Amino acid sequence: MNIAENIIAFKEGLPKDVTLVAVSKTKPVSDLMQAYDAGHRIFGENKIQEMVAKWQEMPKDVEWHMIGHVQRNKVKYMAEFVSLIHAVDSLKLLSEVDKQAAKHNRVINCLLQLRIAEEESKFGMDVGAVKSLLDSYEFSKLNNIKVIGLMGMATFTDDMQQVREEFRRLKNIYDETKDKYSFSVLSMGMSGDYKIALEEGSTMVRVGSAIFGERNYG
Numbered sequence: 001m002n003i004a005e006n007i008i009a010f011k012e013g014l015p016k017d018v019t020l021v022a023v024s025k026t027k028p029v030s031d032l033m034q035a036y037d038a039g040h041r042i043f044g045e046n047k048i049q050e051m052v053a054k055w056q057e058m059p060k061d062v063e064w065h066m067i068g069h070v071q072r073n074k075v076k077y078m079a080e081f082v083s084l085i086h087a088v089d090s091l092k093l094l095s096e097v098d099k100q101a102a103k104h105n106r107v108i109n110c111l112l113q114l115r116i117a118e119e120e121s122k123f124g125m126d127v128g129a130v131k132s133l134l135d136s137y138e139f140s141k142l143n144n145i146k147v148i149g150l151m152g153m154a155t156f157t158d159d160m161q162q163v164r165e166e167f168r169r170l171k172n173i174y175d176e177t178k179d180k181y182s183f184s185v186l187s188m189g190m191s192g193d194y195k196i197a198l199e200e201g202s203t204m205v206r207v208g209s210a211i212f213g214e215r216n217y218g
């Protein structure tokens, strides 16, 4: 794997209005620095402790995205620096992010995760829950978070038609809600399906193994 070449190829290949999140989970800082030195600044991690450790070591102009499921009791560790939390799926979590962000005088950007996959195991909200959260009085009182869009993960399958349909459903929900709630980000697409996600209207792709190589765990 030549990480610098991969990063440059992605940056050249992606449409200009699409944001690339380089998913660096499990990879050593030396790998991230190869991407950094090639000009990349946006990294995604799925474990808070690991992200904190890398944040401490890396240059301070990196934008850190939390892409994994977040436990409420760990929000405090990343509240000082995280720039986008992708997988928020409850008002309770959003309230905790708000509380911790306030301690640092920050506004933390968040995405709400929609459940679009058929698999039962995937996290996320349904569209009704998203709308009632965004319309709730409790939500209107949160001043230190901003929900700037939606995120979703397709079913892990070789059936690319199914993946496309799931992305299309998410894009439809995004189109229905984005004006009312001032959304600007639709995070969908990973190494195996980002091309389909782009065709279906993604504005932010989360790419790990296609940049850094396979990970050593599942």
Ligand SMILES: *Cc1c(COP(=O)(O)O)cnc(C)c1O
Pocket: 023, 025, 046, 067, 068, 153, 189, 190, 191, 192, 206, 207, 208, 209, 210
């Ligand atoms: C690991 C991960 C990715 C990146 O996966 P790749 O297949 O390596 O590109 C994207 N999104 C989430 C939520 C992840 O956990």
